[in-house]
Amino acid sequence: MKKYDGWVNPSRLPVCRMHDQVNMILHQKTAEIFIPDGQPVEIALQRTTHLCFSAHQDDIEIMAAQPILECFQQEDKWFTGVVVSDGRGSPRDGLYREYSDEAMWLVRNQEQRKAAIIGEYAAQALLDHPSTVIKDSSRPEPVEDILALLRATRPQIIYTHNLADKHDTHVAVALRVIKALRSLAPDEQPARLLGCEVWRGLDWMIDAEKILMDVSGHANLQAALLGVFDSQISGGKRYDLASLGRRRANATYFESHEVDKLDGLSYAMDLTPLIKDDQMDPGDFMHATIQHFEKDVRERIGRLNQS
Ligand SMILES: [Zn+2]
Numbered sequence: 008m009k010k011y012d013g014w015v016n017p018s019r020l021p022v023c024r025m026h027d028q029v030n031m032i033l034h035q036k037t038a039e040i041f042i043p044d045g046q047p048v049e050i051a052l053q054r055t056t057h058l059c060f061s062a063h064q065d066d067i068e069i070m071a072a073q074p075i076l077e078c079f080q081q082e083d084k085w086f087t088g089v090v091v092s093d094g095r096g097s098p099r100d101g102l103y104r105e106y107s108d109e110a111m112w113l114v115r116n117q118e119q120r121k122a123a124i125i126g127e128y129a130a131q132a133l134l135d136h137p138s139t140v141i142k143d144s145s146r147p148e149p150v151e152d153i154l155a156l157l158r159a160t161r162p163q164i165i166y167t168h169n170l171a172d173k174h175d176t177h178v179a180v181a182l183r184v185i186k187a188l189r190s191l192a193p194d195e196q197p198a199r200l201l202g203c204e205v206w207r208g209l210d211w212m213i214d215a216e217k218i219l220m221d222v223s224g225h226a227n228l229q230a231a232l233l234g235v236f237d238s239q240i241s242g243g244k245r246y247d248l249a250s251l252g253r254r255r256a257n258a259t260y261f262e263s264h265e266v267d268k269l270d271g272l273s274y275a276m277d278l279t280p281l282i283k284d285d286q287m288d289p290g291d292f293m294h295a296t297i298q299h300f301e302k303d304v305r306e307r308i309g310r311l312n313q314s
Pocket of ligand 1: 062063066174177205
């Protein structure tokens with residue numbers, strides 16, 4: 008039985024095909040770069056100051072609200088989002104229950120474009136790699152696409168998934184971003200690489216190592232950016248409420264002895280050492296981060312449990 012293909016007519020979608028616009032080759036023929044304000048792709052990408060690589064449609068808005076808000080309505084700061092996977096296999100329910108993988112792909116890409124319009128992104132790239140390809144470290148295509156976008160954007164700060172995330176595709180994207188960054192010359196490297204919260208919060212990290220991302224204010228925009236992903240939310244997962252709740256919880260539980268200074272807080276881990284030292288093993292790096300947490304817990308118990 009053929010599954011319902013949804014209402015989406017691909018010919019009506021506002022798509023800029025990368026291959027038509029600039030001399031930069033992305034691997035997938037179905038990859039696209041969407042420019043909300045209609046600037047030429049090359050110019051749109053060049054203005055990028057804050058760049059985020061995510062695995063799926065909606066991850067960017069969950070983990071990188073802070074740079075989106077920091078760039079919003081600014082002349083000299085521009086946010087660009089990159090979704091690396093195709094997002095085809097997502098769970099579906101309710102209105103979307105009978106949608107085929109193809110229809111879900113169209114809907115999810117359209118939702119991502121809506122977020123790019125609301126957030127006034129410089130550009131939104133959809134690389135369209137199958138998750139199996141991203142997770143296979145012998146496949147060069149995702150790394151090469153990431154590298155092409157790094158060279159076209161030259162951002163100051165890069166955001167991606169944190170290495171303690173529990174979703175394989177998320178961690179694989181972070182590892183491919185690190186690999187691509189390591190192949191850049193030192194003068195091409197960004198100032199910072201940050202790993203952000205989606206499928207695991209970073210409250211467990213010791214405070215000295217947490218990167219604090221203030222997401223106070225613009226509650227309306229934050230809700231709108233999360234709310235457009237109707238196919239994921241009405242499919243039964245309230246990512247919108249959960250993400251806003253996590254931001255509020257982080258803000259309140261960060262300091263026990265002070266009144267809340269922030270309405271919302273997101274955490275990130277600083278992954279910059281992994282691009283400054285290309286011999287450093289990401290597993291060793293995370294082991295050290297976890298050991299710092301272990302030491303903190305052990306020391307407190309030891310101090311309070313002396314006989
Ligand atoms: Zn995801």
